[in-house]
Every structure is written in structure tokens, then in C-alpha cells.
Amino acid sequence: MPELPEVEVVRRGLVSWVRGRTITAVEVVDPRSVRRHALGPEDFAGNLEGARVLDVVRRGKFLWLPLADTPAAEPGARAAGGTIQPSVALMAHLGMSGQLLMQDSSVADEKHLKVRLLLSPADGMPEQLRFVDQRIFGGLFLTSLIPTADGAPGGLAETPLPLIAEEAAHIARDPLDPYFSFDEFYRRLRSRKTGLKRALLDQGLVSGIGNIYADEALWKARLHFARPTDTLRRAEAARVLDAAREVMTEALAAGGTSFDSLYVNVNGASGYFDRSLNAYGREGRECKRCAAAGLAGVMRRDQFMNRSSYSCPVCQPRPRNGRW
DNA sequence: AACGCGACCTGCGAGC
DNA sequence: TGCTCGCAGGTCGCGT
Numbered sequence: 001m002p003e004l005p006e007v008e009v010v011r012r013g014l015v016s017w018v019r020g021r022t023i024t025a026v027e028v029v030d031p032r033s034v035r036r037h038a039l040g041p042e043d044f045a046g047n048l049e050g051a052r053v054l055d056v057v058r059r060g061k062f063l064w065l066p067l068a069d070t071p072a073a074e075p076g077a078r079a080a081g082g083t084i085q086p087s088v089a090l091m092a093h094l095g096m097s098g099q100l101l102m103q104d105s106s107v108a109d110e111k112h113l114k115v116r117l118l119l120s121p122a123d124g125m126p127e128q129l130r131f132v133d134q135r136i137f138g139g140l141f142l143t144s145l146i147p148t149a150d151g152a153p154g155g156l157a158e159t160p161l162p163l164i165a166e167e168a169a170h171i172a173r174d175p176l177d178p179y180f181s182f183d184e185f186y187r188r189l190r191s192r193k194t195g196l197k198r199a200l201l202d203q204g205l206v207s208g209i210g211n212i213y214a215d216e217a218l219w220k221a222r223l224h225f226a227r228p229t230d231t232l233r234r235a236e237a238a239r240v241l242d243a244a245r246e247v248m249t250e251a252l253a254a255g256g257t258s259f260d261s262l263y264v265n266v267n268g269a270s271g272y273f274d275r276s277l278n279a280y281g282r283e284g285r286e287c288k289r290c291a292a293a294g295l296a297g298v299m300r301r302d303q304f305m306n307r308s309s310y311s312c313p314v315c316q317p318r319p320r321n322g323r324w
Numbered sequence: 325a326a327c328g329c330g331a332c333c334t335g336c337g338a339g340c
Numbered sequence: 341t342g343c344t345c346g347c348a349g350g351t352c353g354c355g356t
Contacts, residue, residue, distance in 0.1 A: 003349060032333085061350075095350055097334080112334085135333045137350055194326065203351085210349055280349085306329075308347085 002094045004174055004208030005251035007061050008156070010100055015056040015158055017102045017125055018065065022052045025118040033114035033133055036091075036167075037141035047072040047088070047142055048117065054086055059155035059177065060207025062168040063100075064089040064143065066161070072142055089145050089165050092131070095138025102126040115140055143167045152179040174208035175245040176252075186237045189229045196232065196240065197225035197309060209244055212280045213251070215310050217244035219279035219289075224316045225302070225309050231324045250276060279310045287312035 026045035051070035066086035154164030220243035283301040290297030297314030
């Protein structure tokens with residue numbers, strides 16, 4: 001399910017519930033959800049028990065919880081001035097269907113409950129953090145925190161540190177990251193020999209954009225998904241990136257309205273889905289921009305990268321004669 | 325470097 | 341009713 005806005009909704013919700021609390025027990029209900037933890041479920045659980053959650057950090061679709069007091073941490077992790085320098089984090093990726101839910105123990109287990117974390121008591125707060133995942137493409141695992149290459153914060157956080165989860169170090173900053181560099185993005189985009197949508201989905205070039213927001217951004221920027229990246233003018237690249245940023249910011253605002261309930265979920269996307277999508281899932285329906293202009297564009301679906309791409313043939317035309 | 329594909333999974337709706 | 345098919349918002353790793 002989740003792309004960047006959904007994951008950010010989870011991050012914002014989660015941080016208020018878990019920051020400062022200690023993980024007192026861990027139950028791996030389905031070991032497949034921790035398969036990226038190479039040392040196995042017992043090691044995963046053993047290293048989490050007793051750990052204190054310092055923050056919730058996000059880059060792109062990756063979410064991680066820097067930890068203090070975990071056995072996996074290197075000794076001497078306390079820096080001068082008494083500041084805690086975490087060296088280990090609990091990583092979460094939601095995949096296609098993952099959820100992180102805060103639940104009271106009285107709440108029945110979800111059908112697809114995969115991992116349960118018990119947290120130290122806190123006033124008026126649920127005691128369990130549950131990882132629920134139908135398709136099991138997501139998962140939890142422990143990862144090291146390493147310095148960022150540029151010395152800037154590794155991701156969006158309450159207390160940003162120049163550290164990044166090792167398993168997320170290969171992805172680029174996302175468009176909502178204040179340290180995102182458009183110049184660098186544009187330079188790397190131009191140097192590639194590929195199509196624009198493929199580039200937008202490449203988490204190593206720009207992170208956080210998935211199939212939905214790629215289509216929405218391309219529609220908004222009036223660009224075709226197969227546009228060769230090495231022909232893009234600077235203004236066009238800026239247009240599509242700004243569009244992605246706007247669409248994701250709107251989705252974030254919409255998702256944010258639904259998480260004041262007593263748990264964190266990723267279904268914040270649903271409200272945005274039905275009301276605000278202009279391209280994704282609209283095969284055969286009128287192009288909203290064309291309709292507003294009295295034109296007759298009908299949204300089409302193409303198979304691209306083994307998934308669906310939705311676009312308007314009128315305002316996002318393919319080139320003629322190979323010229324863009 | 326780029327790409328296509330399979331793998332990893334469950335579940336839903338459409339069509340027969 | 342039950343079967344198969346296609347589809348689903350992600351990522352990783354392999355072969356070419």
C-alpha cells in the first residue's frame with residue numbers, strides 16, 4: 001500500500017506513542033516478517049528486549065527507530081556531553097500491505113499479525129506495537145546506523161542526526177527532505193538512458209515515489225512516462241518533481257486527518273485515493289484537465305515495468321518521430 | 325549501466 | 341458453488 005505520504009503518516013503517529021519507551025518483550029508470530037534479519041528471529045527478539053526507542057526516522061519509504069541500550073549496540077556509544085549516539089535501529093518497511101498499529105492488549109490479534117512488541121507502560125498509551133502484514137513483502141529487522149555521506153540528517157525525524165540506517169543508505173533523499181538537492185537529481189537524471197517513470201520509481205535517484213504518485217506527478221506535469229530522461233529540460237524536470245512534491249504533500253494532509261484515533265495506521269491513503277486521484281486507476285474515464293478545457297481526452301492504461309501506468313493521451317502525448 | 329524477469333506472499337473480484 | 345485468472349500502492353537479485 002504505502003508510498004511516502006502513508007509512511008510519513010505512520011511516522012508522525014508512531015513517534016508520539018513510542019519515543020522514550022522501552023521494548024520489554026518481543027513476539028515474532030511469523031518469522032517470514034523478520035527474514036531480512038540475517039541472524040534469525042531469536043537474535044532479533046533478544047536484541048530488542050530492553051532497548052529504548054529514541055526516535056522514528058523516515059527516508060523515502062523506509063522507517064527506522066534508533067535504539068539505546070540494545071545488546072547489539074557498540075560499547076562507548078555515549079558521546080561527549082552525555083548525548084546518546086545510537087548505533088543500532090529497528091528498521092521497518094511496510095512493503096505493499098504492512099501496518100504498524102498501537103493496540104491495547106485487550107484488542108484481539110489481527111488476522112495478519114506478524115510481530116508484537118510490548119512497550120513499557122506510559123500514561124494513556126497502548127502497550128503494544130504490532131506489525132501486521134497481509135502479503136509479507138514488508139518486514140522488520142535490526143540495522144546499524146552509519147554516518148551520512150554528506151553529514152546532513154539521514155532522514156525526517158523529531159531530533160535529526162547525521163546518521164542513516166545502513167539498509168537505507170543506498171536510497172536517495174526524497175522530495176520532502178529539506179536536504180534534497182534538485183541540482184544533483186537533475187544531473188543524475190540527465191546522465192541516465194532510461195524513461196522518466198522508471199527514473200521516478202528508482203529509489204536510488206529519488207526516493208518515496210511509487211506507482212501511484214509517479215502517475216499522478218507525470219499527469220500533473222503533462223509528461224509522458226516513456227520520455228527519455230536525457231532529453232528532459234531543467235524546467236520539465238523541475239515541473240515533474242514539484243508535481244510529485246505537491247501531490248505527496250496533499251496526500252499527507254489528507255492522510256493526517258485520519259490518524260487521531262488511538263492507533264497508527266496506513267489507511268490514511270484511502271481518503272485521498274477516492275477523492276483526489278487524477279490519473280491512477282482511471283482507465284477509460286475522462287481526463288479531468290481535458291474535460292475542464294472542453295477536450296476529449298480519455299485516460300488509458302499501459303503495461304509498463306510489469307505494472308499499470310495511467311495517462312492521458314491528449315495532454316501527455318507520446319512523441320511523434322521520436323522527437324520530444 | 326540498463327532492462328526484463330522471477331521471487332517473495334495473500335486475497336479479491338471477474339468470468340466461466 | 342468452485343475454479344482459474346489477473347490484479348494489487350514494493351523491493352531484491354539474477355541473467356543478459
